[in-house]
Amino acid sequence: MSSAVYTLAALASLAAAAVGGHGVLGGTWTLAIPWLLPFGGAALAMDRLSGLFLAVVALTALPVSLYAIAYDRDTRGGRGAYLTFLGTMALVPLAANALTFLVVWELMSLASWLLVARQRGAARAAWVYALMTHAGFACLLVGMLLLGARTGSFSFAGWRVASPALDPLARDVVFALLALGFAGKAGVIPLHVWLPLAHPAAPSHVSALMSGVMVKLGVYGLLRVSLDWLGGGPPWWGVVILVAGTLSALLGVLYALVAHDLKRLLAFHTIENVGIILIGLGAALVFAPVGARELAALALVAALYHTANHASFKALLFLGAGSVLHATGTRNMEEMGGLVKRMPWTAACFLVGSVAIAGLPPLNGFVSEWLTFQALLQNLSVPRPALNLVFALALAGLALTAGLAAACFVKAFGISFLALPRSAEAAHAREVPALMRAGMVVLVVACAALGLGATLVVPTLSAVVADLTGGAPVPIALIGGGTMRVSDAFASVSMLAVAAALGAALLVLVVAVRLAGASTCPRVSDTWGCGRIVQTARMEYTAMAFSNPFKRVFDFLYRSRKRLEVDVHPESRFFVRSIAYQSPTRSLVDDWLYAPIMTALRRAAATAQAIQSGSANLYLAYILAALVFMLVLG
Amino acid sequence: MTSLVLGGALQVVVVALGAPLVVGLTRWLKARLVSRRGPSPWQPYRDLVKLLGKEPVISSTSSWIFRFTPYLLAASMLTAALVVPVITSRPALGFAGNAILLMALFLLGTFFLALAGLDAGSAFGGMGSSREVAVAALAEPTVIVAIFALAMRADTIDLGGVVERLGLEPSLAFNPGHLLAFAAFFIVMLAETGRLPVDNPATHLELTMIHEAMALEYSGRYLALVEWASGMKLFLFMTLLANLFVPWGVPMALGPAAVAFSLPALAAKLIALSVALALLETAVAKLRLFRVPELLAGSFALALLSVMAVFLVR
Numbered sequence: 001m002s003s004a005v006y007t008l009a010a011l012a013s014l015a016a017a018a019v020g021g022h023g024v025l026g027g028t029w030t031l032a033i034p035w036l037l038p039f040g041g042a043a044l045a046m047d048r049l050s051g052l053f054l055a056v057v058a059l060t061a062l063p064v065s066l067y068a069i070a071y072d073r074d075t076r077g078g079r080g081a082y083l084t085f086l087g088t089m090a091l092v093p094l095a096a097n098a099l100t101f102l103v104v105w106e107l108m109s110l111a112s113w114l115l116v117a118r119q120r121g122a123a124r125a126a127w128v129y130a131l132m133t134h135a136g137f138a139c140l141l142v143g144m145l146l147l148g149a150r151t152g153s154f155s156f157a158g159w160r161v162a163s164p165a166l167d168p169l170a171r172d173v174v175f176a177l178l179a180l181g182f183a184g185k186a187g188v189i190p191l192h193v194w195l196p197l198a199h200p201a202a203p204s205h206v207s208a209l210m211s212g213v214m215v216k217l218g219v220y221g222l223l224r225v226s227l228d229w230l231g232g233g234p235p236w237w238g239v240v241i242l243v244a245g246t247l248s249a250l251l252g253v254l255y256a257l258v259a260h261d262l263k264r265l266l267a268f269h270t271i272e273n274v275g276i277i278l279i280g281l282g283a284a285l286v287f288a289p290v291g292a293r294e295l296a297a298l299a300l301v302a303a304l305y306h307t308a309n310h311a312s313f314k315a316l317l318f319l320g321a322g323s324v325l326h327a328t329g330t331r332n333m334e335e336m337g338g339l340v341k342r343m344p345w346t347a348a349c350f351l352v353g354s355v356a357i358a359g360l361p362p363l364n365g366f367v368s369e370w371l372t373f374q375a376l377l378q379n380l381s382v383p384r385p386a387l388n389l390v391f392a393l394a395l396a397g398l399a400l401t402a403g404l405a406a407a408c409f410v411k412a413f414g415i416s417f418l419a420l421p422r423s424a425e426a427a428h429a430r431e432v433p434a435l436m437r438a439g440m441v442v443l444v445v446a447c448a449a450l451g452l453g454a455t456l457v458v459p460t461l462s463a464v465v466a467d468l469t470g471g472a473p474v475p476i477a478l479i480g481g482g483t484m485r486v487s488d489a490f491a492s493v494s495m496l497a498v499a500a501a502l503g504a505a506l507l508v509l510v511v512a513v514r515l516a517g518a519s520t521c522p523r524v525s526d527t528w529g530c531g532r533i534v535q536t537a538r539m540e541y542t543a544m545a546f547s548n549p550f551k552r553v554f555d556f557l558y559r560s561r562k563r564l565e566v567d568v569h570p571e572s573r574f575f576v577r578s579i580a581y582q583s584p585t586r587s588l589v590d591d592w593l594y595a596p597i598m599t600a601l602r603r604a605a606a607t608a609q610a611i612q613s614g615s616a617n618l619y620l621a622y623i624l625a626a627l628v629f630m631l632v633l634g
Numbered sequence: 635m636t637s638l639v640l641g642g643a644l645q646v647v648v649v650a651l652g653a654p655l656v657v658g659l660t661r662w663l664k665a666r667l668v669s670r671r672g673p674s675p676w677q678p679y680r681d682l683v684k685l686l687g688k689e690p691v692i693s694s695t696s697s698w699i700f701r702f703t704p705y706l707l708a709a710s711m712l713t714a715a716l717v718v719p720v721i722t723s724r725p726a727l728g729f730a731g732n733a734i735l736l737m738a739l740f741l742l743g744t745f746f747l748a749l750a751g752l753d754a755g756s757a758f759g760g761m762g763s764s765r766e767v768a769v770a771a772l773a774e775p776t777v778i779v780a781i782f783a784l785a786m787r788a789d790t791i792d793l794g795g796v797v798e799r800l801g802l803e804p805s806l807a808f809n810p811g812h813l814l815a816f817a818a819f820f821i822v823m824l825a826e827t828g829r830l831p832v833d834n835p836a837t838h839l840e841l842t843m844i845h846e847a848m849a850l851e852y853s854g855r856y857l858a859l860v861e862w863a864s865g866m867k868l869f870l871f872m873t874l875l876a877n878l879f880v881p882w883g884v885p886m887a888l889g890p891a892a893v894a895f896s897l898p899a900l901a902a903k904l905i906a907l908s909v910a911l912a913l914l915e916t917a918v919a920k921l922r923l924f925r926v927p928e929l930l931a932g933s934f935a936l937a938l939l940s941v942m943a944v945f946l947v948r
Contacts, residue, residue, distance in 0.1 A: 399778035419755030442935030541760020
């Protein structure tokens with residue numbers, strides 16, 4: 001039964017990918033079902049941007065559904081929610097009027113909420129998720145109603161025509177409301193609090209979709225509202241998004257460094273990568289209104305490229321984490337280790353995902369980060385020193401993010417998969433079934449193809465971007481040999497040449513070392529250990545120890561408190577019986593933003609308690625008073 | 635096409651063969667500065683040949699990552715040798731990458747070496763890995779902002795392009811902002827190649843080493859590859875510093891005459907930098923590990939000042 005559902009989902013994804021691909025290549029169509037919904041009926045429309053996001057949703061859902069056939073065999077229920085989740089995610093980018101959009105958006109949130117809430121021990125995650133997603137929904141609702149009232153239309157096409165004539169204040173308010181709603185779904189800091197709770201709690205194939213695809217629909221919304229519905233805005237919109245993106249990228253990766261739950265770590269990296277996407281989008285929104293339209297187009301290509309890339313490697317990594325969870329029953333990295341020998345396929349796939357997300361050549365993460373760097377580096381063509389300084393800091397933030405991401409994935413892969421197993425479960429782990437491996441391998445191929453085939457991806461994305469920027473040409477020239485040249489002679493890159501050079505160098509080295517006479521078989525022996533007798537997993541470096549230098553350096557951010565409890569023998573304090581060491585970190589956003597809000601809410605609730613006695617008669621009197629008040633007011 | 639391939643091959647040969655000499659020369663200079671006789675500058679070649687012939691010992695705990703890493707590390711440095719303008723400002727793979735690709739190639743090597751450090755399951759390796767990636771990550775912002783400062787002056791981040799542009803306009807190269815960028819880049823070089831005061835390449839004292847701790851489990855041909863690759867990294871960083879900040883004597887096209895000129899020019903610049911490095915390493919003590927971020931923050935400030943200087947001194 002369950003395998004039939006997931007097979008169906010995979011087939012439907014394949015069909016949806018074809019529809020999306022048709023849209024990306026320029027196919028447009030509209031579909032209206034007037035009787036289905038009030039206020040303009042249900043309406044769908046396809047353009048290049050919608051097609052791109054539909055294709056990203058579908059092409060991620062395909063391997064994930066394949067994986068789920070084997071992964072989610074033994075649980076019961078939740079299949080309907082999964083199908084609804086997939087279906088609504090595919091419909092969000094196609095919606096063509098406000099009500100259709102809001103309905104599928106809310107259904108998508110509810111379906112994903114259901115998939116999280118069904119899990120044991122996910123009560124808190126489900127609560128926070130429900131609260132945050134509905135706060136975001138409220139922002140979207142108010143923003144869309146406001147825009148609809150001002151333009152007299154609820155169809156997106158109507159907004160496109162009427163919004164440039166609106167007064168600037170109304171445009172700013174609408175932008176702020178809609179951006180808040182979409183940024184919440186995208187997991188932008190400080191609206192991210194639900195994400196590291198909900199994504200790890202969901203079953204791994206659902207986590208892959210939530211992290212790989214659902215947050216991207218928040219990015220889709222941001223793209224639509226800023227560039228399409230409102231048709232661009234003042235530079236400060238871009239500066240706000242650029243700063244929010246940089247902060248999300250940096251704080252996301254910094255929190256990931258101290259997370260030792262593998263899926264939670266990946267969830268924090270989603271926040272980081274959405275930040276990188278928003279750096280591209282923010283740069284485009286700064287460039288467009290100050291006349292640098294070509295640079296805006298370049299930054300948008302980078303943002304869209306990173307969107308597709310992140311979907312591929314984040315889904316891959318979550319599926320890898322799911323395989324580890326499946327084999328060892330734990331998400332705690334401190335209980336893993338040694339899996340590279342017991343699960344070679346999973347380890348190799350996870351390694352590819354790690355290299356890709358760390359932005360290392362020759363895989364896809366490098367290409368989109370490289371393009372983002374190029375867009376930012378050319379900011380000098382906007383001759384405003386204040387903006388240039390913002391860009392310089394964004395550059396530094398992005399570079400630090402890239403470095404820290406590499407560090408974090410050394411930890412994620414090194415501690416989870418290498419050295420000796422740290423628990424009995426890890427020692428007896430077995431490789432996952434073939435279908436789960438197949439799902440991961442498909443995504444590995446996607447990571448490699450998006451990296452090596454950069455010169456095929458860029459023209460497609462350029463066409464998408466041309467729709468959004470009113471036809472500004474993207475300053476990327478393809479000059480053969482897989483080479484793309486940015487802004488004439490500013491910079492160029494060829495992933496094919498880099499990959500070929502790396503491969504050739506590897507080959508030459510292996511042959512040369514053989515020829516140099518070093519063909520003796522290595523002797524296998526113990527790890528060097530200063531004279532200790534046996535080596536156990538307890539002597540290995542732990543994830544916590546690995547992240548300690550970062551904890552020291554960024555202490556102002558983590559504000560960790562050391563807790564050391566040493567239990568000694570009553571006879572002599574030199575005989576230690578046990579040592580417990582803890583160094584929990586705190587979240588700045590929780591402490592400074594949400595804690596005060598919660599305190600204020602509690603205080604308000606306590607004040608309101610005074611008028612609540614529990615007597616129905618009194619409540620009826622309140623209602624009457626309120627009614628009279630309203631009538632008088634009216 | 636043929637000249638491109640020949641030029642590329644020549645660059646790789648220069649980097650591959652020159653790297654041990656730069657390491658040996660710096661060591662010899664350091665020894666002379668403290669009145670020791672020191673091993674001859676050619677000693678690293680003898681070490682490498684000896685290591686290549688020895689039987690390697692690998693830990694039973696380790697996996698294929700451990701054996702694959704030395705090859706990948708050396709391969710990424712050889713690829714980097716095709717990107718950096720070493721003896722010509724139009725290197726063979728100049729079209730395929732630029733400063734950002736170069737940094738990513740170095741980071742690729744660091745990434746795998748750090749994994750290999752964890753692979754043997756010893757606490758030393760883990761300690762080295764964790765510290766190395768911390769230092770590498772904290773050095774990244776300085777690199778990119780220094781690149782930005784260069785790009786602002788030369789209108790390109792293509793490494794060869796920067797060299798050509800600055801070579802033609804000496805006023806850009808003697809700009810105070812450019813010198814600040816040089817200082818920032820120099821500190822990054824110390825951090826990235828594991829030199830004093832960030833890391834001591836001569837120590838095997840467990841608690842202070844960074845790079846050596848990661849490579850502790852390596853022996854035989856694997857150690858030879860790792861050491862050779864670290865030498866190439868130092869060579870490439872020095873070449874980059876030399877050619878970006880003293881952009882003369884780097885011909886655009888390669889011919890016998892051009893090579894006869896550019897090789898000695900490169901040698902002179904590298905010897906000058908080796909002397910500077912040896913003097914510095916003799917004069918300063920190693921920083922405590924948790925003071926290293928302060929040094930890197932300082933270098934970041936220098937790079938940022940270099941950017942600001944563009945607005946003031948154009």
